[in-house]
Amino acid sequence: MSVVKLDGLVALLEGFPALTGVDLTVNAGEILFVKGPNGAGKTTLLHLCAGLIQPKDGTGLILGHDLSSERTAIRKRVGLLSHSSGLYRDLTVLENITFWTQIAGVEQSEIDSRISWALERMELDSKLQNQKVRSLSAGQIRRTSLAVFIVRRPDLWLMDEPHAGLDQEGRQIVDDLIEESVAAGATAIVASHDFERVLKLSTRVVTLSGGAVVGVEHEGNQ
């Protein structure tokens, strides 16, 4: 079953054609590695798959929902880790993660256990939990964003440079998380510059250039 099915997708950022006709199919359980030079359209592709951009042309299905008309349904089920933290600077780590868990509509009975699981996985100890995001280091902010990301348990993981700003240990945690989630039934699309690391992880590699897929390689660990 394909989780992502894009057919000739064109997307504009203001007047600029960031995506110029993307054909791409991602099957359930895949870890797709998207590589390409800066400005190739990687970030836009992830935003498009998250249902944040109205496509200019082409058709697409994400998790069975139409990309033009059912983007609300798509948004609920995907997770997006982007360059920005997506956090509120003046709230503490714990307040941020609590807010984002509650707003995502997680069952009341499950909230506490999920939050403590996410905090534990990202190794955010109780001292850090009560610090304002404003006062954290870049790596700690990234861990907090990741905690917010995993606490929602999305079906489709869209990750833009997930390793950026993390130390070796943090990068390993991210890799483990992706593998675990995919084993549990999720699908992941990862855009990264960290070739070697993601290559080991991925089931397939596509190269993006000029806003379109220019190469597909079936390599990686399968």
Add this chain to the structure above:
Amino acid sequence: MKRLFADIGLITGKDLKIELRSRVLINQVAPFALMILVLFGIALDADQQSLKNFASGLFWISVLLCALMAISRSMTIERDDEALVGLNLSGVDPIAIFLGKTCAIAIQLLVLEIFLGVGIILLYRSEVEDLWLLVSTGLFACIAVSALGTIFGFLASGLGVRETLLPILLLPLLLPVLIGATRAFDDALGVAAVNGWNWFAFVAGLTVILTAVGAGANHLMAEN
């Protein structure tokens, strides 16, 4: 429905918590409001009587100017680190986002109104003749301002458009609120022989209409 109210509460609570932490309103907007009152007093070179006569108008102009700042601030919170993207992805009803932000701005404005109210009583020597009229008008008018302000705040900043657009889009539309609230205050402060409660009814009606229009516009704006 329960989910909607819970989400509104979450968003309002979050915004107010951020305000309590960052104190932008208390440290920057409130002094600005006080500054306006003082500037009017100096610029109009007014004697006590005319300041007293103008008090309600000056009060509401100050509220509108402060509202512009509060709305900008409210939008900045969501935009700085792209938290708005997260809100959109969370699957929360856009109406909840709209109402949640509106409530938060309204509560902050209400605090400012109390502050400004004390200001005009102390600085302009206004005398309160009808406290209930004052309170009810202040409450409804600030909801109207917040509702329309939230919509235009999202319109002007959410779409990557310059924030300088906000005043010119918002202020003309709020003119009826300004007029109604000013007149009601005139009566409540005993400076004009008008029927303040009629004006209050007008403001309350406007509040309902503008909030409904705001919610409708928000619905249209939320991309489906």
Add this chain to the structure above:
Amino acid sequence: MTHLGYLLAGWGLSSLAILLYAVRLLKRGAQLSARVPSEYARWMSSPKQNGG
């Protein structure tokens, strides 16, 4: 005629403003028309157009 100055000012300003606006529209329209293929503008009165 009384108020001649007011009359000339009112009528003059209005006609001038509309005239300037109209000229600007025509200029802009001509510029754009030259750049855009004519099949997109059905109103364009070139002979080719009448064939279809």
Add this chain to the structure above:
Amino acid sequence: MTSPITTASKGSKILGMTSIIGFVVLVLLAFFVTDPDIRFHPETGEEFGQFDAVRLLYLHVPMAIVTYLAFVICAIASAGYLVRRTFWWDSMAHAAGEVGTLTCALVLITGSIWGRPVWNTWWEWGDVRLMSTLILFLLFLGYLALRGAFVNPQRAARPAAIVALIAVLDIPLINRSVEWWENRTLHQKSTLSELKIEDLTLFTLMLGILVSVLVMSWLILHRFRVAWLEHIEFEQGVKTAIEERRQVGHGD
């Protein structure tokens, strides 16, 4: 084929010519054929009235009607856009909004020029129509500013349509509030009722309305075509940009 390509069509040329002829006739009627407004006080026999200043009304009143008409078109087209989501409606709303803003400015200017000799003031704060018209003008300045702020005209369409609709919904409220605010008005119930309405006066006024509608239609038509062409040009630009970008992609 020799004539340069423009936004003009056969229809618009006829419309334009008719407008010009109509305008000339209107000027002749308004300035030379109609009488000035001179009345005599029934008791004292004193002369009063607007005298020749009344000739400004043959322009001012039609322009006001046309302004409201343009904004109604803008609102309908905006609603049309929200329903149909096609660029045709958006271009129409844009065209009507811009032309309406221009005529609205002229209504304010001619009104002010007329008010000086007749009311003895350039501006009257207590007047409902004056105030509402000014607010209307400011509203649509905001509308045009919003449109101008977008790089991609297609993204401007929806917010602009929403703003136009809110603005038009707000107009009756503004009118109401200003009316109650100062419960007096310098405008008569109808500006015409006070005049000695002769057949000729009425005819000139009607002609003024007709000419203004024609001029407005011509302006909106051409503005619409400019907006339409801008849209096409943008689309073409995007197409070219996509092609160029694809080349870059495959060049790697």
